[in-house]
Amino acid sequence: MNNHYKDSMGLHLNYELIKERIDNNSKVLDLGCGSGQLLKMLKECKNIKGIGIEISQDKVIECLEKGLSVIQGDIDAGLKQFADKSYDYVILNQTLQSTYNPDYVLEEMIRVGKKCIVSFPNFAYWRVRFNYFFSGNMPKSKVLPFEWYNTPNIHLLTIKDFFEFAKKHNIKILEGIYTTKANIRKGIQYSMFSNFFAEEAIFIITGN
Amino acid sequence: MFEDKNSVGIVSLKYYEIKEKIKFESGVEFGPITVAYETYGKLNENGDNAILVIHALTGDAHAAGYRSENDKKPGWWDTLIGPDKAFDTNKYFVICTNILGGCSGTTGPSSINPETGKPYGITFPVFTIEDTVAVQKKLLDYLCVKSLYSVAGGSMGGMQAIQFVISYPEMVKSAIFIATTSRLSPQAIAFNAVGRNSIISDPSWNNGDYYDKDKKPDRGLSNARMIGHITYLCEEAMYNKFGRRLQDKNHYDFNFDVDFQVESYLQHQGQIFVDRFDANSYLYITKAVDYFDPVDKYGSLTNAFNASNAKFLVISFDSDWLFPSYQSKEIVSSLMHLGKDVSYCEIKSPCGHDAFLLEYDVQSKIIKSFLSDSKGADCE
Numbered sequence: 001m002n003n004h005y006k007d008s009m010g011l012h013l014n015y016e017l018i019k020e021r022i023d024n025n026s027k028v029l030d031l032g033c034g035s036g037q038l039l040k041m042l043k044e045c046k047n048i049k050g051i052g053i054e055i056s057q058d059k060v061i062e063c064l065e066k067g068l069s070v071i072q073g074d075i076d077a078g079l080k081q082f083a084d085k086s087y088d089y090v091i092l093n094q095t096l097q098s099t100y101n102p103d104y105v106l107e108e109m110i111r112v113g114k115k116c117i118v119s120f121p122n123f124a125y126w127r128v129r130f131n132y133f134f135s136g137n138m139p140k141s142k143v144l145p146f147e148w149y150n151t152p153n154i155h156l157l158t159i160k161d162f163f164e165f166a167k168k169h170n171i172k173i174l175e176g177i178y179t180t181k182a183n184i185r186k187g188i189q190y191s192m193f194s195n196f197f198a199e200e201a202i203f204i205i206t207g208n
Numbered sequence: 209m210f211e212d213k214n215s216v217g218i219v220s221l222k223y224y225e226i227k228e229k230i231k232f233e234s235g236v237e238f239g240p241i242t243v244a245y246e247t248y249g250k251l252n253e254n255g256d257n258a259i260l261v262i263h264a265l266t267g268d269a270h271a272a273g274y275r276s277e278n279d280k281k282p283g284w285w286d287t288l289i290g291p292d293k294a295f296d297t298n299k300y301f302v303i304c305t306n307i308l309g310g311c312s313g314t315t316g317p318s319s320i321n322p323e324t325g326k327p328y329g330i331t332f333p334v335f336t337i338e339d340t341v342a343v344q345k346k347l348l349d350y351l352c353v354k355s356l357y358s359v360a361g362g363s364m365g366g367m368q369a370i371q372f373v374i375s376y377p378e379m380v381k382s383a384i385f386i387a388t389t390s391r392l393s394p395q396a397i398a399f400n401a402v403g404r405n406s407i408i409s410d411p412s413w414n415n416g417d418y419y420d421k422d423k424k425p426d427r428g429l430s431n432a433r434m435i436g437h438i439t440y441l442c443e444e445a446m447y448n449k450f451g452r453r454l455q456d457k458n459h460y461d462f463n464f465d466v467d468f469q470v471e472s473y474l475q476h477q478g479q480i481f482v483d484r485f486d487a488n489s490y491l492y493i494t495k496a497v498d499y500f501d502p503v504d505k506y507g508s509l510t511n512a513f514n515a516s517n518a519k520f521l522v523i524s525f526d527s528d529w530l531f532p533s534y535q536s537k538e539i540v541s542s543l544m545h546l547g548k549d550v551s552y553c554e555i556k557s558p559c560g561h562d563a564f565l566l567e568y569d570v571q572s573k574i575i576k577s578f579l580s581d582s583k584g585a586d587c588e
Contacts, residue, residue: 051549060553061570064577069519071540071552081541 032095124158244313249297255354262361317488330416403432430478442560
């Protein structure tokens, strides 16, 4: 599902940031793994034991061609087949906003993963706000290139939304990373500044 | 065909006789058993590059290549087996046997019982999928295969692949289960039951004793095959293949002859089947398929697969209602629960259960990738 987010430069940065946070030889589950770029990178650079879940047949085949283990399936249906805390990391990279049941998906991730990594485009990013404010259309940008009627991003959210969600659902935020093309900021407290200026957020979370 | 450098070329059926008796799951000890098989490629010195491919209900050991220069049709999985194909015979030693109880070379009800000098008929012992796998294991030992690089099969072949992993976990490095199940649905058992009934109720079946008679239970067997063929297709496949088109006519004949193309197709499939298959074999093999149920036998699939360290690939087809995807997903779930290395792909196809023999492009890609350990380090 990574193609729901079209900026390859941004993705590259995002991969690097995620990679830095994964321990060598760990067990990783990548939800909505797309064609498996991130998993492949983690396998090669961090020697992880990884598996991906992906809904699209073509992308599943691309994963297999990369020598990855992948299950064709729908993460919205939950992760019933996985035992509690059976993975060191569960990753949901640029996919949260296109799930039908984001709350259920996050709940399941936290059940299965010791740590979870969630990233999403920040809908409160100033360009998005200005775009909406001045044009009066549903915002589009490089990272959100779709029309309102064909976007897979049905549950867009902001950094503020995520903090509120975490608090309400007893999710512990271990790390927050807020990125623009030029800049990376960090913080585990909500900041209006990051919510305004960050194009994208990555959170490392766990159950409380 | 011999310009085709991806073909294994001309192959011949080989035979191995298991002289000692084998104890079947039913408790009966049975032997000797002749196993008919074909091999492609070469076994390496370590005896660890072998791949066992297993045929479906009415298949045989002829999985690839041609039997003679004039042979028009290659083996049943020729699209996947050969030099540089998915099961690459430059790298792997591929083995395929005819199933125990079959009628294409391996000992079955139509074989001569050495004690009586007559065909076994229904004195042949009822066997299970576990027994068919035990027979294949004996052949592998004889061929000096130490471990299986992979075991692969579709439909009933997939059931045997599952059982092989369960029976000999230490021997299998990887396994490919295609369009298969760990237990038939009652609906699938029902179709097998009607097929068997059709044979048994044919007066020429004569309690299984028909081999020296003029009339054989062709009617019953061909009806069983027609029923089988309905289950291998799906509604969409039938619309695509036949629609409501009439066979060689423009109007209904208002009698009970063949009117529709679909009728003609089924009749043809039934008729050509009786020339190559034995009615008693059909009874025995479908029974083995019905009995297969490792969930019941081992308590759960996770118990059944627990001892294996193999890597798994599971493939199903979305239009297959005989072995529906949810059954493959059950297998995948249990393997995931055990933390095994497993991949799963549900291939979109309009071909129903038959897709596993028809959709070779996608399967080729998937299987080739799965079998090759591609590890290109690319890390700054």
